[in-house]
Amino acid sequence: MLLLRQFLIEWKLYSRDRVALFWTFAFPLLLLMGFGTIFRSSAPAFTLVVTQTTRETQAGRELLEALKYTPVKLLELSPQAAGARWKHGETAAQLEPAGGGFTVKVNTYLAAQGAMTAQIVQQANLAVQIRRGGAEPSFLPVQMESPGHAHSANYAAFLLPGLLGMNLLSMGLFSVGMVNVSYREKGKFRRLAVTPLPKWIFLLGQILHRLTVTFLQSALMLAMGHYAFGIGNQGSYLLLAGVMALGTACFMAMGFALAGFAQTSEGYAAISNVFFFPMMLLSGVYFTLDSAPRWMQQAVVVLPLSPYLKTLRAVFNDGAGMEGHWAQMAIVAAWTAACFLLAVKRFKWA
Amino acid sequence: MAPLGRRPVTSGPALEVRGIRKAYPKVVAVAGLDLEVRRGEVFGLLGPNGAGKTTTLEMIEGLTAPDAGTIRMLGLDWKHDGRAIRSRIGVQLQSTSLFNKITPREALALYGSYYPKRRSPEELLDLVQLRDKADAYHVTLSGGQMQRLALALALVNDPELVFLDEPTTGLDPQARRGLWEVVRHIQGEGRTVILTTHYMDEAEALCDRLAIMDHGRLLTEGTPMGLIHSLAIPSVVELTFDGAPPDPGLFAQRLGQEVAVRGDFWEIPTPDPKALLPRLLEAADSAAVPYQQIHVRRATLEDVFLQLTGRSLRD
Numbered sequence: 133m134l135l136l137r138q139f140l141i142e143w144k145l146y147s148r149d150r151v152a153l154f155w156t157f158a159f160p161l162l163l164l165m166g167f168g169t170i171f172r173s174s175a176p177a178f179t180l181v182v183t184q185t186t187r188e189t190q191a192g193r194e195l196l197e198a199l200k201y202t203p204v205k206l207l208e209l210s211p212q213a214a215g216a217r218w219k220h221g222e223t224a225a226q227l228e229p230a231g232g233g234f235t236v237k238v239n240t241y242l243a244a245q246g247a248m249t250a251q252i253v254q255q256a257n258l259a260v261q262i263r264r265g266g267a268e269p270s271f272l273p274v275q276m277e278s279p280g281h282a283h284s285a286n287y288a289a290f291l292l293p294g295l296l297g298m299n300l301l302s303m304g305l306f307s308v309g310m311v312n313v314s315y316r317e318k319g320k321f322r323r324l325a326v327t328p329l330p331k332w333i334f335l336l337g338q339i340l341h342r343l344t345v346t347f348l349q350s351a352l353m354l355a356m357g358h359y360a361f362g363i364g365n366q367g368s369y370l371l372l373a374g375v376m377a378l379g380t381a382c383f384m385a386m387g388f389a390l391a392g393f394a395q396t397s398e399g400y401a402a403i404s405n406v407f408f409f410p411m412m413l414l415s416g417v418y419f420t421l422d423s424a425p426r427w428m429q430q431a432v433v434v435l436p437l438s439p440y441l442k443t444l445r446a447v448f449n450d451g452a453g454m455e456g457h458w459a460q461m462a463i464v465a466a467w468t469a470a471c472f473l474l475a476v477k478r479f480k481w482a
Numbered sequence: 483m484a485p486l487g488r489r490p491v492t493s494g495p496a497l498e499v500r501g502i503r504k505a506y507p508k509v510v511a512v513a514g515l516d517l518e519v520r521r522g523e524v525f526g527l528l529g530p531n532g533a534g535k536t537t538t539l540e541m542i543e544g545l546t547a548p549d550a551g552t553i554r555m556l557g558l559d560w561k562h563d564g565r566a567i568r569s570r571i572g573v574q575l576q577s578t579s580l581f582n583k584i585t586p587r588e589a590l591a592l593y594g595s596y597y598p599k600r601r602s603p604e605e606l607l608d609l610v611q612l613r614d615k616a617d618a619y620h621v622t623l624s625g626g627q628m629q630r631l632a633l634a635l636a637l638v639n640d641p642e643l644v645f646l647d648e649p650t651t652g653l654d655p656q657a658r659r660g661l662w663e664v665v666r667h668i669q670g671e672g673r674t675v676i677l678t679t680h681y682m683d684e685a686e687a688l689c690d691r692l693a694i695m696d697h698g699r700l701l702t703e704g705t706p707m708g709l710i711h712s713l714a715i716p717s718v719v720e721l722t723f724d725g726a727p728p729d730p731g732l733f734a735q736r737l738g739q740e741v742a743v744r745g746d747f748w749e750i751p752t753p754d755p756k757a758l759l760p761r762l763l764e765a766a767d768s769a770a771v772p773y774q775q776i777h778v779r780r781a782t783l784e785d786v787f788l789q790l791t792g793r794s795l796r797d
Contacts, residue, residue, distance in 0.1 A: 318579040319575060319577060319578070319579040320579050320580070320581070322545060322575055323575060323578055323579065323580070323635075325544075325545055326543055326544070326545065326568065326571075326573040326575070327568060327593060327596040327597070327639075328565050328568040328569045328596060328597060328598075329596040
């Protein structure tokens with residue numbers, strides 16, 4: 133009887149801890165839902181971009197027909213569209229007509245995903261040759277290439293801008309948002325409110341501190357990337373700084389805005405994670421969403437981290453200018469403005 | 483110690499509150515309240531938990547806007563002179579939350595920097611006797627040390643008017659007396675002190691005048707002695723028992739006077755204990771009351787409070 137009572141009280145108290153409930157029940161389900169949707173078909177699915185010109189030759193039609201029986205998902209685009217997609221770093225592997233035959237282009241940043249796809253294409257190609265009979269079967273040439281055709285060419289080069297973005301996200305949501313909720317909850321703001329210190333000085337002081345922390349953190353990561361992996365910024369440093377400044381403003385404003393919706397630190401943890409995890413997992417920090425369903429790719433584009441990272445990678449990895457990235461920056465700027473207004477409207481001192 | 487009366491004498495009350503009200507969605511915290519505090523006095527705001535003391539202080543301190551009423555202090559009001567008021571008052575909140583890894587010396591220097599006029603951290607550390615903890619992280623301080631630091635922070639701007647919200651709650655008796663000394667010292671420097679407490683002995687020991695409030699209203703105000711004398715029952719006779727007190731019915735009848743049961747003893751209020759005692763002993767004898775001891779004590783603020791509210795201050 134005592135045991136039963138003890139067991140039940142454990143459940144009762146546990147069920148009142150909403151944070152624990154979130155992590156135990158909701159979070160794994162969200163993860164499963166998320167990844168399950170990304171890699172829904174035979175896991176994981178591989179996407180191969182093929183240009184429409186491929187269908188113009190007999191060999192091309194045969195190869196595409198053979199690929200139908202593999203786990204590779206074919207995405208047929210015009211040469212222009214395929215080129216643009218490649219430049220944005222969204223393509224892991226692409227089949228290109230070259231001379232009389234074909235070349236498989238593999239994105240160096242997505243080497244694992246791309247190489248697997250290339251393997252499958254090779255197998256399909258072998259199958260076509262065997263069916264046709266005759267000459268000794270040959271392999272397709274595989275060409276490793278980075279999205280912007282620049283030189284930096286390993287996974288670290290892909291990862292570094294992703295982590296720079298992740299840092300901003302966690303700085304904004306945790307270092308800014310969480311801290312301010314706990315200041316309010318514990319009455320630190322109230323103690324300041326009875327002094328003549330203008331509130332904006334307190335907030336600006338805090339913001340400047342986070343900015344310098346972010347700057348130092350990024351500088352350290354860039355130095356590490358340079359000395360340990362030989363990765364360097366391919367674009368203009370001014371542009372890089374500008375893009376990063378906008379990102380910092382965006383995620384900091386997001387932290388302040390979300391802080392206005394939570395009464396307690398526990399409540400804030402739940403609210404912020406609703407934003408943190410989808411962005412962390414689906415925005416292309418660690419891998420691209422090449423194989424995710426179209427709606428998910430489009431949905432994620434609307435969250436600020438994904439367009440931010442695309443622009444950051446274009447500048448950092450490929451030395452791109454802003455052409456073709458204005459729309460992405462506009463999305464980030466819109467989030468920044470919306471979060472800022474919301475933060476001002478919802479901010480509470482007590 | 484600073485010389486007495488070095489503060490410029492300015493006329494008018496230190497604080498003047500007229501008809502302030504504050505209602506929250508579920509409760510009326512303060513239901514129309516008038517207060518006047520003179521310069522240089524220690525004024526106590528008393529009441530049980532939930533009486534509205536803290537809300538009243540918050541409105542006066544500018545943390546909460548009243549729904550109605552006016553607040554003037556040091557001749558200034560919040561609408562026009564917010565910054566000037568904040569510069570000239572010192573506030574100790576009920577719980578002062580600081581950054582975990584700040585030291586008392588740093589905190590005093592930091593908060594002092596917010597004010598045009600400030601006192602040196604060294605002087606304040608001496609005043610609240612925190613010198614040996616001056617460079618320890620805030621998290622490592624004991625409850626009493628944190629309270630003393632909070633008090634020092636409230637004095638950092640050399641304020642004319644000091645608010646202390648339950649400054650000794652949760653402290654052991656020795657630490658409480660230490661804080662009382664500091665409060666007396668603050669008053670000695672010519673400052674006006676407004677404090678809330680739910681300790682009657684504290685109010686009696688410290689306050690020149692006090693106001694008792696309950697359910698968001700003022701019940702009475704005056705000097706501690708004046709309030710006690712107003713009771714018309716300056717003394718209380720207590721009979722203690724070994725174990726639970728018996729029913730006082732028969733005894734009360736023989737004595738011809740009302741007897742209240744409080745916890746494990748009987749209480750008989752009387753204006754004249756000398757006349758009561760012989761009759762009381764006789765009645766106790768004839769009713770065979772198994773009492774252990776008889777105490778005669780003078781009435782305290784606790785009794786004033788009991789009579790006004792029908793409940794004990796710490797209920």
